[in-house]
Every structure is written in structure tokens, then in C-alpha cells.
Amino acid sequence: MTRNRHTRRGDGTSIARRYARIEAKRVVVSLGHMLVGIVLMSAVLVGAALGVSSLMTRSSSVSPITVCMAGVKSDPRLSAIMQAVAGSQEGVSLGTLRYIDTQDEARDMVASGECSASIWLPDGFYDDLVDGTNTPAVIYLPDSGAMGTRLFREVVDDFVSLLSASEAGTYSAIEQVRETRADVSDPEQMGGVFAMAYAKACFARLGIFSERTYSPVGTMGLHEYYLSVVVALLTFGIGLNFGFLFTGEDEEMERKLRVYGVSAWLDALIKTGVIGLALWAVAVVLLTPVLALLAHSGGIVLGASLPLVALRLLPGALMMGAFDTMMYTLTRRSEHAGLIFLLVGLVMVFAGGCLLPSTFLPAPVAAVGDVLPLAIERGYAADALTAGRMPVTDVLVVLAVGALMVCVAVVCDKARHHELPRLRTGRRGSRGRRPRAVAAAPGGMAPKDGEAAR
Amino acid sequence: MKALKKGLLWFALSLKGQLRRPACWIAAVLMALVLWMISVVSVPAGTSWTVLLWNEDGDSGHQLVEQIEAADSSYDFREASSEQELIHEVQTGQAQCGFVISPGATSRIEAGDEQDISGAITYVDSPFTSLGSEAKETVFAVIWQRRALTVLQNEASSQLGMSSPQERQELARRYQDFLAGGSVFHADFETVHVEGLASAMNGGALARVQPVRSMALILVFLDLFLAVGARTRHGGPGMAMTRGARFAWEYAANLAHAIVPAIVAFAATRLLETDRIAWWRDLCCILVLVPLADLWVMCFERLVRSRGAFVSCAFTILVSEFVLCPVFWTIGTYAPAMSLVCAVFPPGLVLLLFA
Secondary structure (H helix, E strand, O other), X not given: OHHHHHHHHHOHHHHHHHHHHHHHHHHHXXXXXXXXXXXXXXXHHHHHHHHHHHHHXXXXXXXXXXEEEEOOOOOHHHHHHXXXXXHOHHHHHHEXXXXXXXXXXXXXXXXXXXXXXXXXXXXXXXXXXXXXXXXXXXXXXXXXXXXXXXXXXXXXXXXXXXXXXXXXXXXXXXXXXXXXXXXXXXXXXXXXXXXXXXXXXXXXXXXXXXXXXXXOOOOOOHHHHHXXXXXXXXHHHHXXXXXXXXOOOOHHXXXXXXXXXXXXXXXXXXXXXXXXXXXXXXXXHHHHHXXXXXXXXXXXXXXOOHHHHHHHHHHHHHHHHHHHXXXXXXXXXXXXXXXXXXXHHHHXXXXXXXOOOHXXXXXXXXXXXXXXXXXXXXXXXXXXXXXXXXXXXXXXXXXXXHHHHHHHHXXXXXXXXXXXXXXXXXXXXXXXXXXXXXXXXXXXXXXXXXXXXX | OHHHHHXXXXXXXXXXXXXXXXXXXXXXXXXXXXXXXHHHOOOHHHHOOEEEEEEOOHHHHHHHHHHHHOOOOOOEEEEOOOHHHHHHHHHOOOOOEEEEEOOOHHHHHHHOOHHHHOOOEEEEEOOOOOOHXXXXXXXXXXXXXXXXXXXXXXXXXXXXXXXXXXXXXXXXXXXXXXXXXXXXXXXXXXXXXXXXXXXXXXXXXXXXXXXXXXXXXXXXXXXXXXXXXXXXXXXXXXXXOOHHHHHHHHHHHHHHHHHHHHHHHXXXXXXXXXXXXXXXXXXXXXXXXXXXXXXXXXXXXXXXXXXXXXXXXXXXXXXXXXXXXXXXXOHHHHOOHHHHHHOOOHHHHHXXXXX
């Protein structure tokens, strides 16, 4: 009876099932410990992605600045004009307006960094403007040369240019009427008519431009693009967290696994499956509410229903599971495993278009980046989110890349255990010796309960 | 003195151990690769003031292009060699945006009314364009120098009947005189020097994009973080020591762990960073960061008991640091308070103090 049970336990399928159960248990338990970190990471990633995509769109690209204004308070006509300017679309996008009293205050506010620019309008500025007296406005700018300040100067220059050309036109009309048309009793009033015509033309100025937009991310919106980046980075980041489950796994344990019938293939496949499923589950749980919220608010357009989109993400997560397995097999016993994993990830982030679309990168970098796992996962996630019908080739590609990485992991594992033809002679420690435990192990010996658990 | 000697011995032994590990050198090479990649990647919106022009309107359009190129502006207006080049450079972020002067555009601008000029210039941009709307204002300001005379002559003709060629010429002469004479409105610009913390917040270290320097400091910090995570698992000789001795041993071991990454970070910063500062300031950044970050990580480790939770913070910290430090953008210019949040982590603090 006991012998039968042992035989059954020693059977390959049973061992695989038990090993898979143990690995799954380890991952689930570790997920509990990492929960706060993972939730924080997701929040930061989603926030950063939405922030970056918003930052890069034209609407909110330049940070608003604070502009101080002196010499306006005393003149209600100027106040009314400045309020209208501050409330206009250009004014709102440029920054906020703050009223102060004196010229010295205007200078000091810039010097102290309380505002990014100051404008001082001398007494009687408005009347001088109407009378045609040249009284310049004084504008104080910091020497830092920050982008917002530079842009403010550009806008002021443009405004001055419009105003001066309009003034030149109005004054020349008044002068000509005064000299040549005695029948016009009030040339100044006629000047007002010209000023109105100029104001009208200036307000309609943007009608001169027709617009064409060429996107480096194709037909996809930036929010969709960066959400696919979030999916890729989230699966990568959680995979990095799982690393501590595998770093420091000692050689003795690996030998025991071989003795109990867990081959390198089985080990890699089980780890890939378990990690991939965990990545997928966590990604779905964390991202589904975000996707639902964004789809509901019109922030993104999903190509399919939410459950279907969630299901589509599974092959990509399995590929990332294979990547994690490969990386940790390659760097298993190194104290630098985490850093190497992270640095490889960063290379993939920059080269794989996770920060900026590939079109912004130097051609050789983009070419290499496009074939790296993170770029493949990002592209796959983008299709999973936005495509109405998921291309079968996409699924096949991610599964093939995943299989390739499992193969690399297995080859590396076998090489470590000298199960491949030997390439070098052993020199020091247990690394150079053949695993005697494998040879000495009595065939079919059953593991005790819990012995396989680390 | 004895404790110091012991500490130095631990440091030397740990460093020796580190230098003999191939993984240490693999990590160093990867780190150099990441920093090189950072140096070749640039956020288009943050750097380019280039605006391309393409003329399809013959000689008069060419004159307008020259006028726009000569304008006193922060933008670098440049004529493209083809419309395709213009589109490609805008799409790849090498140019902020572009303007195509359509056939007959200049004659419409100079003669037509508002209906006629509608859509005379085609504005080309990408979703990554950040300064395009202001570039439109600048281009219009140049066009307005021509257009203002047309408005004047059209209005004089309709309101006052001044439509004879002599009267139109006279108006044009007066208009040019006023414009050239400087008797019209203008603004005087004065530059004010900004000092102290205000300088740091508005134009200082955290307001300047320093991709390689920032990333190098972040990577050294993360190296220490992950090394501490790995060491907790391995245990090591520190487990058999008293609390004080163990702290000193761990501190020395971490310092030794960060030596190679710190050297790579310093070298890469000096070689690849475009935002140049004095070499001793870069050295100070590294020399202060390593012990400070070591202390920070060890304190953090004691706060977070679970190793899983500790390691899971690494990627979160990386992303947070990436967003907060001036790697590709300066968060402080969008939300000034975030500059101070950045200083919570050692790389941000070191940047604020020395860069």
C-alpha cells in the first residue's frame, strides 16, 4: 500500500502538479507581502503615464507661470483689459496674473522668484496709448531662461508687434484724414473705426491657418499608447519583485528537484506558467478599474469589451513570465541579480519605445529596441487594448518569443548542472563538479511531504 | 580607532569580493549602456525650438519665408528642403512644428479680406508638439506686418473712399514711416538676477534637465537598494554579530557594493552629460550620495520588515525618482512643491545641493 502510494507520488505528472502547487503557493504568499508595493507601483505608473501623455500633448505642454502686473490697479480701463486678456484662452494657458502696486515691487517679485515675469505700466499709460504718445511698458524677466519665461517673452513680443502695426495703421489713417480730408470733422473718431477694424482682424487671426497633424504613434491616441506602456511596465515591475523568490536558490535544492523528477524543462515551464498567470491576474485586477474609468470618461477607446481585453492580455503576461524565468535563471545566484534585471529592463524601456515612441529614437537603437521583449509586450498590449479584432499573428509572436526565452532558461539551467556537453573543466568549488546527488539518488525515491518546499 | 580599522577592513574585504564577481562588471557595463541611451534619447517638447517652413508660393512666398526667418524670435525658423522632410522632422520631434505656404497665399494675405485668407498657411504638427500654438502667433505677427497695411487700405477705401492709387501709396508711405520711426507702442525688457532658493526652484538644479547626471545618481541609489534587498536574503557573516557591529558591517559592505557603479556614474556623467558643471561638483554629488543613500536604504530596510515588501518598493522608487528628478522633464516647473518632494530621496537632495 505504502509502496503504491510512493510510486504514485514519484510519478512525473504528480510531481509536476505538486511542484506547480508549491510554486503557486509561494507566488501567492509573496504577492500578499508585496501588495502595498504593487498597488503603489501601479498608482505611480498610471499617474506617470497619464501625466506624460498629457504633458506631451499640446494643450498642457508648457507649465503655467505667474505674471505680476504693476500700475494697473489705479486705472479701471486697464484693469478691465487685463482681466479680459487673463481670461482669454492664451492668457489662461500661459499662466496666472497677479496685481501689485509699484515698479520696485515688480522687480523684487521677479528677483525673489515669486513670479516668473513682471509688467510695469507707467502712470497715464492708457491715455498715452490712445493719444499716440509712445510710453513703453517695462517688462522684468528672470535671468534663469526657463521655458515658461522664454515663451512669455515670445508672446509679449508677438503682442507688441500686433499692437505696433495696428497703431501705425491707425495713426497713418488719422494723419492722412487730417491732412487731406477737411470734410471729416473728427479724425480721431475715424481713428477709432480703424482701430476696431484692426481689433476684428486680430481676433480672427488664427483663421489664416489650416491644420494637419502627423502622429508618431499612428492612429492610436497618446493615452492608449501610454496605457499599453503601463501594461508592459506593470508586468515587468511585478516580475522584478518576484525575483527575490528565486535569487539565492541554492544548488542543493536544484539537485533535489532533479532527483524528484522535476527536469529543467518542467521547472522552467512551471515557473513561467505560475509567474505569467500571477502577472496577468494582478495586472487585470489593478488595471481593469482604471480602464473602465477611462473608457467611461472617454479618455480612451477600447477595441473590445473589458472582459475580452483582460483575456487578450494573458499571452503577453505569459511571455513576460518566460522573460522573468529566463532572467532569474541567468542571474540566479548573483547578488547583482536585481540590478542586472533592472538595468536590462531600463535598456528595454528606452529602446523599446516605452518612454518615447520609436520614431523619436536613433534608428539603430529603435531597430534593436523593437525586438526586445518589453517592446513586443507593449505592442501586443496596444493591440489588445485597441484592436477590434485581435490579429492571430500577434498572439503567435508573443507565444513564440516566450517559448524561445523558456528554451534559453532551460539551456542555461542545464549548462549550470552540466547536463549539456561540457564546455570547460571544473576548477573550484561545487560549480565545477558533476552533481553527484543525481547519480547517487536512488531511482523512484519519493520526496517527503514539504521537502520540496523551500 | 579600533572600530574604524575594523570598518575599513570590512570595506576592503567586501570591495575585493565585489571586484572578483563577474556580475558586478556586467552590471557596470549595463549601467554605462543605460546612461548612454539616456544621453541619446531626448524629449522633443523639452528641447527643440526649431520650426520648419516650406514654400509653395514662388518668389513672393520665398520673401515671406525670409521675413519669418529674420524675425527676432526664440524660435529657430528654417526652410525645409521638401514638404516630406518637414513632415518627417515634425513627426520625429526634431522640429516643433512646420508651416506650409500654399500657392497664392501671399497675394491672398496682401490683397484679400478675411474670407480670402482663411487657410492660406498650413500648420503641421504632431501630438507631441508643445510650442506650436505660440509659433503660430509668431508667424502671424510677421504676416501682420504686411496684412496691417491691407486692412488699412481696404478700410480707407470702404470708409473714406480713398481708393485711388496715389492715396493708397500715400497711406502705405505713412504706415511705413510710423512703423520705422519707433513712435508706436513698444515694450522695454529688463533682466533681473534671481538668487538663492528661488534660483534653485526656478532656474536651478531641479529646473534644469540633466538626464545623465540624474539617472546616474538614481542608478547608484537603486544599486544600493537592491544590494540591501539581496543581502537580507543571504544573511552573511553579519548575522552572527552584535547589533552595532552588524550595522557597521552592513554599512561597509553596502559602500563597497556601490563603488563600481559610483565610478561608472561619475565617468558617464562627465563624458555624456550635456548640462556641464565643474568636475568637483559632480564628484561631490557621488561622494555625498553613496554614504547618504546607504544610510537612507538601511533606515528604510528597518522600517519595512518584510523582504518581499522591501524589494517590491524598488521599481516604485525607480519610477517615482524618474518622474521627480530632472531626467527628461523638470517636475518643479509644473508643480513647484514637487521639487521639495524630490529631495526626500537622496538623488534629488544631492542634485539640489550640488548640481
